[in-house]
Amino acid sequence: MSKADSIRVLHVVNAFSAGGMENGVANLSQWISRSNVEMDVCSLTVVDQFRSRLHADVKLTALGRGNGVNGSIWSKIMKLIKDGRYQVIHTHNWAGLIYGVPAAFFCRVPVIHGEHSELVSWEKSPRRLFMRKFLYRFCRMVHVISEDQKRQLLTHGLRSGKEVLCLPNGTDTVKFRPGDKSSARAILKLPSKGFFVGIVGRLVPTKRHHLLLKAFEQVGQELPEMHLLLAGSGGALEADIRQQCADHPLRERVHWLGGRDDMPTVYQSLDLLALPSDNEGMPNVALEAMASGVPVLANQVCGIEQIINDGKDGRVAVMDRPEILAQLLKEMHSNAPKLQDMRIGARQRIVDHFSMDSMSSRYEAAYLATATPVRP
Numbered sequence: 001m002s003k004a005d006s007i008r009v010l011h012v013v014n015a016f017s018a019g020g021m022e023n024g025v026a027n028l029s030q031w032i033s034r035s036n037v038e039m040d041v042c043s044l045t046v047v048d049q050f051r052s053r054l055h056a057d058v059k060l061t062a063l064g065r066g067n068g069v070n071g072s073i074w075s076k077i078m079k080l081i082k083d084g085r086y087q088v089i090h091t092h093n094w095a096g097l098i099y100g101v102p103a104a105f106f107c108r109v110p111v112i113h114g115e116h117s118e119l120v121s122w123e124k125s126p127r128r129l130f131m132r133k134f135l136y137r138f139c140r141m142v143h144v145i146s147e148d149q150k151r152q153l154l155t156h157g158l159r160s161g162k163e164v165l166c167l168p169n170g171t172d173t174v175k176f177r178p179g180d181k182s183s184a185r186a187i188l189k190l191p192s193k194g195f196f197v198g199i200v201g202r203l204v205p206t207k208r209h210h211l212l213l214k215a216f217e218q219v220g221q222e223l224p225e226m227h228l229l230l231a232g233s234g235g236a237l238e239a240d241i242r243q244q245c246a247d248h249p250l251r252e253r254v255h256w257l258g259g260r261d262d263m264p265t266v267y268q269s270l271d272l273l274a275l276p277s278d279n280e281g282m283p284n285v286a287l288e289a290m291a292s293g294v295p296v297l298a299n300q301v302c303g304i305e306q307i308i309n310d311g312k313d314g315r316v317a318v319m320d321r322p323e324i325l326a327q328l329l330k331e332m333h334s335n336a337p338k339l340q341d342m343r344i345g346a347r348q349r350i351v352d353h354f355s356m357d358s359m360s361s362r363y364e365a366a367y368l369a370t371a372t373p374v375r376p
Helices: 020-032 049-053 072-084 093-107 126-136 147-155 181-187 209-222 238-247 263-268 284-291 322-334 336-353 356-371
Strands: 007-013 037-043 060-062 088-092 111-114 141-144 195-200 226-231 254-258 272-275 296-299 314-317
Touching: 007 020, 007 072, 007 093, 007 356, 020 037, 020 049, 020 284, 020 356, 037 072, 037 356, 072 093, 088 093, 088 356, 093 111, 093 126, 111 356, 141 147, 141 356, 181 263, 195 209, 195 263, 195 284, 209 226, 209 238, 209 322, 226 263, 238 254, 263 284, 272 284, 272 322, 284 296, 284 336, 296 322, 314 322, 322 336
Parallel strands: 007 037, 007 088, 037 060, 088 111, 111 141, 195 226, 195 272, 226 254, 272 296, 296 314
Antiparallel strands: none
8 A cells, every 4th residue: 555545544532632542642643654544633622732742744623622512513523524534533532432433424434442541430320331332333443452441341341243452552662761860860950869759640530649649758758768759730630739749748859840841851760650540541651661661660450460560570559548559669669679670671571562663553454454345
């Protein structure tokens, strides 16, 4: 297939701002541009500076949906599909499903739908499950990003009439690679000495920043060389978490970085990434940190054990109380030889199994299969 005959794909997302799924779409745009796939993005609501992460050839359209159901959005997506002559519509998560699938159906364009995290409580109501199952039947393909996610969907009876595929995330192992900690900390204006634990992500309840802040209060009293670094912006809890950092008893060792465009440097400054989230799909931050040679201490949630081999390239454990997380942080800090082995193992794990080359190849094959007419 020549570039002139490339497959045109439109991604439909709720918003295009900093987030795991959006980061995956941005990464995909950079790598899949080398293939026979062209892609654009439709944001149902808003876009922000995160749009700069997309490949320069990607057209990004914001429809300004606002809160609540907006019937005009279906017609706007249909016009976008027809004008762009897209051959595949790739919808993402709940909002992408309910707006993108009907529009694509009336335009007679096949859909691949992606679920990027565990279903949360409001998505498990009988009405929402029925709607999801109904709309899945109009999709040529439904995919998830972890085997745990797949099992969860099947447990709820969510089948599309076809196999639910697992298309794991990937990360750029050239961009995210080990570096010199001292240099990275100097760039970020951090102390050169110390054991740095980081948390990276939007400031939303599922990330459980408060749990890590309380755990650090406990373990930090005992380990004065331990520091806590927070990177990320956006989300309903941003103001509250910033205030918690300012009021923290160990605030001189709590470092607020906010949103950053130099995430490779952030990861290179760390000794450990903490991921206490209670809801994930296949977190990009874990992939990026591990590619940077940073072990990850993660809560036992959907998808994480597909990335981390517990005890070899990171740790996976149930962490539902601050004292449990504090003890895990202490254990990781106390065993320097083991931590060094994990650093090497983490990098190798991502290079071997979760590179962007692998991810873009999987998606290119999925788009080709979705765009190919089904024989009667």
